[in-house]
Amino acid sequence: MPRPRLPAPALFLSLAAFLVLVFYIVPLILTLWASLTPVRNWNVAQLRQFVGAENYKRLFHLIRFDPDVSTVVKTTIVFVAGTLAVNVLGGLLLALAAFIIEERASLGFRLLWFLPRMTPVAVFGLLWYYFFYPQGTLNAILLRLHLISHPVNWGQDVLPWGPWSIIIFVNGLVGVSYGMIIFYSAFKAIPKDIYRAALVDGARLRDLVFRIMLPLTRWHLIFVTVWQLLSLLTTYAHLFVLVEWGVVEKWHGMTWALYVFETAFGSAVNDQALASAAATLLVVVGIGLGLLTLRLMGFERELGAVRGEL
Amino acid sequence: MVEVELRGVWKRFGDFVAVKNVNLRFPDGKFSSILGPSGSGKTTLLYLIAGIYKPSRGEILFDGEDVSQLPPNKRNVGLVFQNYALYPHMTVYENIAFPLTIKGLPRGEIEERVHSVARMLHIDELLDRYPHQISGGQQQRVALARALVKEPALLLLDEPLSNLDALVRLEIRGELKRLQRRLGITTIYVTHDQSEALAMADLIAVIHRGEIQQVGSPEDVYRRPRNLFVAGFIGMPPANLVKATVTRAPAPCVVIAGGGEYCPGEPLASKLEALGLEAVVVAFRPEDVVLGEHPMEDYVSLEAEVYVVETLGRENLVTLRLPDGQAVKAITSPLLNPRPGDKMYVNVEPSKILLYDPETELNIEAIEAAPAARPVSLAEASERRRAAQEED
Numbered sequence: 001m002p003r004p005r006l007p008a009p010a011l012f013l014s015l016a017a018f019l020v021l022v023f024y025i026v027p028l029i030l031t032l033w034a035s036l037t038p039v040r041n042w043n044v045a046q047l048r049q050f051v052g053a054e055n056y057k058r059l060f061h062l063i064r065f066d067p068d069v070s071t072v073v074k075t076t077i078v079f080v081a082g083t084l085a086v087n088v089l090g091g092l093l094l095a096l097a098a099f100i101i102e103e104r105a106s107l108g109f110r111l112l113w114f115l116p117r118m119t120p121v122a123v124f125g126l127l128w129y130y131f132f133y134p135q136g137t138l139n140a141i142l143l144r145l146h147l148i149s150h151p152v153n154w155g156q157d158v159l160p161w162g163p164w165s166i167i168i169f170v171n172g173l174v175g176v177s178y179g180m181i182i183f184y185s186a187f188k189a190i191p192k193d194i195y196r197a198a199l200v201d202g203a204r205l206r207d208l209v210f211r212i213m214l215p216l217t218r219w220h221l222i223f224v225t226v227w228q229l230l231s232l233l234t235t236y237a238h239l240f241v242l243v244e245w246g247v248v249e250k251w252h253g254m255t256w257a258l259y260v261f262e263t264a265f266g267s268a269v270n271d272q273a274l275a276s277a278a279a280t281l282l283v284v285v286g287i288g289l290g291l292l293t294l295r296l297m298g299f300e301r302e303l304g305a306v307r308g309e310l
Numbered sequence: 311m312v313e314v315e316l317r318g319v320w321k322r323f324g325d326f327v328a329v330k331n332v333n334l335r336f337p338d339g340k341f342s343s344i345l346g347p348s349g350s351g352k353t354t355l356l357y358l359i360a361g362i363y364k365p366s367r368g369e370i371l372f373d374g375e376d377v378s379q380l381p382p383n384k385r386n387v388g389l390v391f392q393n394y395a396l397y398p399h400m401t402v403y404e405n406i407a408f409p410l411t412i413k414g415l416p417r418g419e420i421e422e423r424v425h426s427v428a429r430m431l432h433i434d435e436l437l438d439r440y441p442h443q444i445s446g447g448q449q450q451r452v453a454l455a456r457a458l459v460k461e462p463a464l465l466l467l468d469e470p471l472s473n474l475d476a477l478v479r480l481e482i483r484g485e486l487k488r489l490q491r492r493l494g495i496t497t498i499y500v501t502h503d504q505s506e507a508l509a510m511a512d513l514i515a516v517i518h519r520g521e522i523q524q525v526g527s528p529e530d531v532y533r534r535p536r537n538l539f540v541a542g543f544i545g546m547p548p549a550n551l552v553k554a555t556v557t558r559a560p561a562p563c564v565v566i567a568g569g570g571e572y573c574p575g576e577p578l579a580s581k582l583e584a585l586g587l588e589a590v591v592v593a594f595r596p597e598d599v600v601l602g603e604h605p606m607e608d609y610v611s612l613e614a615e616v617y618v619v620e621t622l623g624r625e626n627l628v629t630l631r632l633p634d635g636q637a638v639k640a641i642t643s644p645l646l647n648p649r650p651g652d653k654m655y656v657n658v659e660p661s662k663i664l665l666y667d668p669e670t671e672l673n674i675e676a677i678e679a680a681p682a683a684r685p686v687s688l689a690e691a692s693e694r695r696r697a698a699q700e701e702d
Contacts, residue, residue, distance in 0.1 A: 193395035196362050201409040201456065202383040211412070215399045 028283070035276035042272070055277035071160075071251040072259045078164050079171070079255050080232045086172035087228045088221070091179020096209065098180065099187045110184065113177045125241030128170050132247050155248035163248035167255075170238055175231070179224045186217040222297045226290055233286045236261055256282055311496045312372050312386075312463040313338040314359060319368035321354055321520075328354040330520040332368070336498055336513070341490050343499045343511035345531075347543065351520035352500045353392075356466050359498065361385045372464070385464070388457030392469040394449045396441040402428075402452050403437040409460040427459045430489075447478040454486075458493075465490070467499045471506060483510060504544050508532060516540050534664070538671040541593045541664065547627070549593045550638045553668070556587055564665065566592055567634040568612030568656070569605075572663055581674055582665070590674070591666040598662040599640035601628060601648070602655050609657040614638060616652045630656060 035055050039046040062069040094113055098106045116124060131137045132155055139151040154162040190213065198212050214221070236258040243253045254262065260282065262268075264275035314336040321329035328351045336342045346352045357363045359370060361382035370378045377385055396405050403424060404411075410420045428434040431451045436444055441452065450470060457465060470486075471479045487510045490497045501507055507514050508528040516523040516531060516539075524536040535541035541549040554566040562582040563573040572592070574582065582590075605611030614630035617637065621644065628640045628648060638656055648654055665674045 191393070191395065193391045193393060194397065196357075196360075196382075197389070197391060197395035197397075197456075198408075199362065200360055200382040200387060200389045202412050202460070204383070204412075207412045211408075212397065216397075218399075 031276045031279050031283075033276075034272055035280050037273055039273045039276075041270045046273075051273075055273045056281075058274060059277045059281065068251045069259070072254050072256060074160070075164065075167075075252055076233075076255040076257075078160075079167055080229065082164070082168040083171045083175060083232050084225065084228055086168060087175040087179050087232075088225050090172060090176040091224060092183055092221075094176060094180040095183030095187060096213075098184050100205075110177075110180065113180055116173045117175075117177050121237045121241060124170075124174070125238060125245065125247075128166070128242070129245050129247050132166055155242070155253070156246070159249060160252050163252035166248050167239055167242060167253055170242065171232070171235065174238060175228060178228065182220050182224050183217060186220040187213055190216050218298075222294065222299055225297065226293050229293060230286055230290055233257065233282060233289070311339050311494065313374075314464060314496065314498065315371040315374075316355075316359075317369045317371065319355075319358060319370060320366045321351075321358060321363060322366045328520050329358065329365075332517075332520075332522055334515055334522060334525065336496060338373075338496055339494045340512040341487065341497045341499065341510055342513040342515065343501060343507035344515050344517055345501055345504055345507040345544075346517035347502055350502075350517045352502075352517050353468055354520075355517065356389075356468055356498065356500045359464075360387050360389050360466055386460070386462050387464045387466055388460060388462035389466045390450075390453045390457050390468065390470045392472060394441075394453040394473075396449055396452055396456075398441055400440075401437065402433065402439050402441070402444070405441065405452055406437075406455045406459050408456065413460075423459055424455075427455045431455050431458075446474050447482065450474060450482060463496065465495050465497045467497065469501055470499075472501070472503070486510065505546060508544075516543065518543070534673065534675070535593070536673050536676050538591060538593070538666050541666070541673075545595055545597075547596055547639050549595050549664075550599075551666075552592045552632070552636050552638065553589065554592045555589050556582065558583070564590055564592060566610070566612055567632040567636060568614050570610045570612040570656075572610045572660055574660070574663075574665065578665065578675060581677065585667065585674065585677065587667060587674075589668055591668050591671075593664040593666060594658045594662050596627070596639040597641045598658055599638070599642075600657040600659075601640045601642045601646060602657055603653075605655045606657040609659055610663060612638070612656040612658075614654055614656050616648045616650050616654055618650060619648060628654075630654060 034047065036052065037047050037049055038051050038054070063073055064070070094110075098110050101109060119127075129136070134151040134153045138154065139148070142148045143151070152158065155166050156162070194212060194216075195208065198208055203211065234257045236255065239253060239255060239258045240261065242248050243250055243258065247253070256278065260275050260278045263278060264270070264272050314334075316332050316334045319329060319332045320327065330351075332355065344352045344355055354363065358365055361377070361380055361384070365378055368378070369376050372385065382389075397408065400408065406424045406428060407420050410423060415423075424437070425434060428437060431454060433448060433451045433455060436448055436452070441449055444452070450473075454470070467486075471482060474482065483506060499507070499511060508531075511528060513525065514528055514531045515525045518539050524531055524540045526534075526536075531540060532544055535544060535549065538551060542551055552566055554564045554570075557563050557565055561573055562579055563571055565571055573579070600606060600609065605613075612632060614632050617629045617631050620627040620629075624644065626642045626644050626646060628642055628646075630638050630640065632638060640656060666672065667674055667677065670677070
């Protein structure tokens with residue numbers, strides 16, 4: 001068969017390529033560029049001056065010696081690891097529950113878990129603001145149960161795990177439906193006869209889950225883990241609201257992505273050069289972690305050997 | 311092993327009735343077949359026996375013990391699925407070992423049993439491969455091995471041969487039957503292919519639209535179809551079904567288009583009389599037709615016109631048309647090669663002819679002498695009893 005000529009595929013690819021170029025490649029180059037200049041306070045003329053690795057030196061100095069910035073690093077690690085665990089394991093558990101319960105009930109169940117994702121960020125943030133702030137719902141419940149004697153400002157005073165728990169909780173709720181929906185459809189995609197065969201072979205629920213369902217949805221597990229990992233590294237919308245409204249203490253509620261945002265656009269600093277260096281670092285770490293996760297979970301092995309029917 | 315009995319079993323899926331009041335007994339150690347067209351409820355019936363479905367009503371008994379509510383893993387059954395349902399992420403060895411592994415048997419025993427069943431089914435060379443690396447026939451054997459390795463009391467097979475090509479099918483068909491004999495395991499085999507059922511089964515249950523149509527030996531089902539569905543389903547091609555009228559001068563006779571007349575002997579004649587039918591459906595098998603240029607003595611002969619001749623190698627399949635347009639098929643020697651348009655006589659031995667009531671579609675032979683549908687009044691009943699006593 002003759003190979004298709006270039007123009008047709010090129011035409012189809014051009015739109016996507018254009019979008020990637022304009023919204024990904026160009027900003028990436030601009031960021032990299034800006035990180036090598038002393039640009040501050042939107043003084044774009046400074047984009048012509050080069051300072052070499054100066055911003056990166058400042059950044060690593062801050063990470064080492066500024067307690068606030070090193071807290072941001074710790075918060076990022078705890079937040080990403082914790083929320084990733086909640087999203088992947090929680091998504092698995094919810095998908096299992098949705099799979100096991102009756103079909104009609106399952107739809108409502110899944111919709112319920114989609115609510116956080118469908119709710120606007122500000123509304124969802126406000127909801128949890130009312131829940132966690134000192135005079136909020138959580139303290140009211142705990143006071144009524146006599147578990148505490150006076151209201152506690154969980155997000156500000158209980159450091160570091162108070163704010164960390166809150167940001168993991170809120171983002172976990174938003175993200176968990178993603179894993180749920182992917183895993184649920186993956187479980188559904190396993191042929192019914194496989195489940196029946198396993199049941200006749202004597203499998204209990206535990207055997208079904210660990211010997212049939214999880215091994216057969218390994219690919220989805222890898223995908224959700226890597227996807228969520230990269231999303232969590234860069235997400236900051238909910239965190240921004242929680243920090244801005246004082247639900248959580250500033251540095252213990254701030255991840256690296258939010259730190260980049262605050263440094264570039266925040267009210268206090270407006271140091272675009274430093275923010276660009278921080279953003280570039282985030283991209284490098286993201287790529288590294290993504291590849292590492294793929295390797296750890298045996299992505300190449302999955303790609304290499306096709307198992308089962310195509 | 312185990313005897314399986316179904317008592318008044320129904321299965322509904324929403325408004326759809328998949329299985330209707332099924333009463334069946336599958337004898338211990340025998341090879342039984344559930345035969346029916348696609349969508350007839352045969353797989354549902356098998357899944358009910360396996361415990362994958364629970365009956366909506368009725369009981370399923372294993373050796374007299376009610377297992378209707380037991381889950382599949384408590385029934386000690388082996389099931390081979392139509393598409394084999396091998397676990398794609400496990401090797402052949404792991405697939406076969408799966409039922410034993412989750413039972414938590416010691417590793418040595420698992421190994422021994424897997425190897426022994428794999429040797430029996432000639433798949434011991436394949437144990438390290440994955441299902442997608444072996445052929446359909448080999449997958450079929452692996453599925454069978456997985457069903458047999460736990461030494462079930464009951465082996466259930468759901469169209470196990472339908473995904474195989476013709477030669478492999480014949481080979482495995484023979485093997486399956488020998489294997490069943492050797493192990494003496496009660497086997498229920500679901501198929502839509504009547505030749506499989508006729509060739510393998512000791513007992514055939516024909517099912518259609520969720521209802522059992524006939525239960526009997528292959529011979530029974532083939533020679534004495536209980537109703538028109540079975541007559542029109544079994545056989546390759548199935549029986550000819552020809553509409554005919556009944557005359558009564560003086561004895562009841564059946565008049566068939568093309569000049570055929572069949573006057574049945576007793577007890578069929580009096581049954582025909584008692585039923586008071588005006589019309590019947592006449593059934594005879596294509597292979598029972600003697601096709602000739604002349605009518606034959608002592609045969610029922612129908613004049614017909616050759617419509618089409620199909621050469622099948624070992625034989626010819628001739629389709630003819632009776633004067634009133636009804637089609638009749640005949641299997642003839644390959645030497646007899648009539649041309650379309652030829653006038654021929656379809657000769658059938660009277661003993662090979664079966665009569666069916668067009669209303670109830672039942673074989674008239676099988677209908678009880680008194681028409682069951684007509685309610686008998688109390689006065690009539692006592693009259694009959696007195697008549698019977700006087701005869702004594």
